[in-house]
Amino acid sequence: GAVVSQHPSRVICKSGTSVKIECRSLDFQATTMFWYRQFPKQSLMLMATSNEGSKATYEQGVEKDKFLINHASLTLSTLTVTSAHPEDSSFYICSASVGGGKLAGTTDTQYFGPGTRLTVL
């Protein structure tokens, strides 16, 4: 089956530092990758959608200058949390899709990575 990895799985950093999270599709080429954030006891919230070779589309309320997304290849997308603060502490999850997730009624599935738990001190 389709496998998506994330690295690191857990990171603890000091306030003000930047943290990079990698998302890789291991056995397929992902046209589109999605980045989500989940706070404790809350639902996953989509942060942004990225297509290989183009700029990411951010959801309303998500600062694009704070959450830098690079989708350099069909198997790798990175999320950089710049100048992290304690309120950025969260569970960050990526997913990858072959068809961009836009095809209703198809097996255009999003495959989720295992998540990265970020703690900012």
Add this chain to the structure above:
Amino acid sequence: RKEVEQDPGPFNVPEGATVAFNCTYSNSASQSFFWYRQDCRKEPKLLMSVYSSGNEDGRFTAQLNRASQYISLLIRDSKLSDSATYLCVVKEGGKLIFGQGTELSVKP
């Protein structure tokens, strides 16, 4: 109003019980519907898609009522391993919209 609403629970049930989860969604143009399962501190995993005709996968039955914008999941003969958070998910314009999740705890 949230786009996808679920009763957060927790639902505490004994092994062997039947439990039902409900979910409502606000956008009538939503395209596809799913139930995901999320274990503590893990990523969500697709449990099953939901179709208007209703669909069953072993002990799990999902129903969709488009007119009422309502989705349900029924779990029969609950197992200890069913303990998790169940997420109602709606696809709109290629994006997955997640409900808050309903926590299920199955006790011996």
